[in-house]
Amino acid sequence: MKIKLFLLAPFVLGASFLFAQGTISGNAESTFQYLNEDTVIGANQPPSKGLINSYMNVFYTNGNFKAGMRLESYLPRIQGYPNRFDGTGLGMRYVGYENDFVDVTLGSFYEQFGAGLSLRAYEDRALGYDNLLDGARIIVKPRKGIVLKGVYGYQRLSFQEGRIVHGAGIVRGTDAEFHLNEIFKKMETSSLDLTLGASFVSKYQKDDNSTLVLPENVGSYGGRIKMLYKNIYFDGEYIQKEQDPSNDNGNIYNYGHASVFNLSYTQKGLGILISGKSVDNMSYRSDRTKDLQDVFINYLPALNKTHTYNLVATLYPYATQPVGEVAFQADVMYTFLRKTKLGGKYGTTIGFNYSTTYEPKKTYNSNYPSDSTGIAYKSTPFVMSDSLYWQDINFNISKKFNKKFSGILSYYNIQINNDVAKISNDAQGVINAHIGVVEMLFKLKPKHSIRTEIQGLFVQDKDGVINDKGNWFTALIEYTISPNYFFSFMNQYNYGNPDKTKRVNYPIMTCGYIKGSTRFTVSYGRQRAGLFCVGGVCRFVPANNGLTLSFTQSF
């Protein structure tokens, strides 16, 4: 025993010395669910009754050295998480070295080239999405204004028995970005700020298909530009993907392409944003046989407003269609100044947003698949058909009436093509919904406030029949004692469901306690089944009824 302690001593002392010198930061999070059986809403009680997800990130830096890890635990996973998450273990770990010239990482890392159209490895824990790269990354800054990146690795597919499970393919990529104002002295004082970039990404996956000759190395490449001139900002990116037959595209041999641009103008009290996106055959995964949200190499941003009110955000969210879509968005925000007729004493802000998405126009190859090209159709960027996938027209007015009372009035009209962006098993064709929201905030006394939301969602009949689940009504009341406590109660009522037995209330009560960087939340009640989406990436959450406890801590 003494000998063992003697042998361990240098390591213990070494570790203490090492950690005594550096900086440690991180965060922890745990979500526990105790679920009940609820046949009315179709919620099942899992055999273990209790479910828990836990995470802790630990980041260590010491001079130029860095290391980090994330321990994850699914015992078992909470409802709605991918069913391949189980066990406890390291879900991410890396070591690296970084100075002003070079940044090298070995192990797990997240990375994004440009807007992510060619490569984006990221984590969104709320979605259960994590496509990190496990391998090596180097970032070199040879001179001011130039950043070169190289990445090489397998992607995280799932987490089983406490271990990362990789996807089948290897991802390789290089990226270069040039900020011309820093590179060229003549542009240092220019009012035009210009950045150019280019990226190349390739994946390798063995051809194990006996009926097709599959490309084992599939590349995607393109360029991007960012410009800022006084109050005007523009960015744009175009990426082309080579032949990538996969489950997603029905094993066609078309090239894919994706483009996105944003043009904005801002001045005091006014913000205008015009965006456009065109995508065709851009599902780019490191395993061509996967689906849902598995091992995506790239990211196709959603071009619609991120809504926050319960009904509009969760009933009819739009998921990006990587197989193809053409989308446009316009967003305007204007504030009427204080002490004007429309601004009143405190000013009034109005917002307008319009987004729409269509299927790309495709000229089909009449000889496909009998010819030998494997090319099913041709498409042109930003040329769309008349097949509507999504449309969202919304506006809101925010006004502060006096020191103790302010309010927001919002209206939304959403049309979503359920045949393409499937959101419900009960709906057919395009769902057309009108949503109205009134939000009010009352400040009762210093640190005490009450916030309420009244929401109504009205689904337009289709061919004289109630479409989907019909109308909904939601009420929320939230009492906050800053900065430590909040209590809320929300009820969603599906009063317009064509099936009278499903005209159900979904009440849920939530309480929270916050102290410094520690936060506890307790909620109890019903949660309806639906899609939970962030940035066009969605996961299905089944109905549940029960207790949820969550804890977060950063350090």
Place this chain on the structure above:
Amino acid sequence: MRLFLFIFLFGFLISSCDHVKNPYPAEVNLELDTNLYPGLWSDYENNEWPTFSQNTNTSKNVLIEDFTGHKCVFCPAAAELAHQLHEANPSRVFTASMHAGPDGVGDFQTVSPPDYPLDFTNPEGVEIGIYFGENDGGFPGNPRGTVNRFNNGTVFQSPTQWTSMVSDQLNSTNLKVNIQSSLNYYPETKGAFLHVELDPIDQGVTSKLGIAVYLIEDSLVGDQKMSDNSHNSSYTHRDIHRGNLNEMAFGRPVSSDDLIGENYYINYSFNVPNQLDGQYNASNMHLLVYAFNTETWEIYQVVKQKINP
């Protein structure tokens, strides 16, 4: 700076892409009798199916078709000449003794017990004899033969022409098609699988390219009428044509269905027959695989494939 740009460009190179012009793999004609493999066919496909390395051969080989008969008195001399030509270039000159005349089975080939009881003919040899008896210049009778079916005025030539024609063919530098073959023989089933790769060096020949395979019995001691009209019962018959694989007298044209990459791949399965005397000896058999012009019949290349080396 240049160094880093070089590194960046290097990144592009190592991550190159594959371009697929035709996504559908060429369908290999798999009309094979898989029962001839004494095991799971998947094992054969995974473990026994051969792959061919680059064919580096540059020499043109020669096939002498010696049309003969066991009662043809001048035929032993022609057979001996053909054998000598083979012996002089054993890896490049091969003989097929076709027991057939211009009418198929003529007097020289008929069975006449008790001296000539053995039938050396077979349907494919007879069909070839009948065809050439009427076409492409015809031939008057045995012994006559072809040298790579080269049309030297006529396709069939007197044995007196064979030596010079063989020499011309051997010295030809105009190799238009290369052939590689591989054979798996299974004594348990007496079955074999032949795999052939045709490499059209001259792409101009592909539109009229055919393939045929002769089954040849190396030698058999039997009856033969000699030049002095005597009966020789211990005559050694060599390179006896026993028929064609798939019973196709003129083989078959190759097509794009056989094409994988730039080469054609053709596969055969067959039962190794008994010798003409009824004994079974696979070691006494071989195949002659040849590629030819389906219009002129000219043989571009021929290779020999032993069945049980």
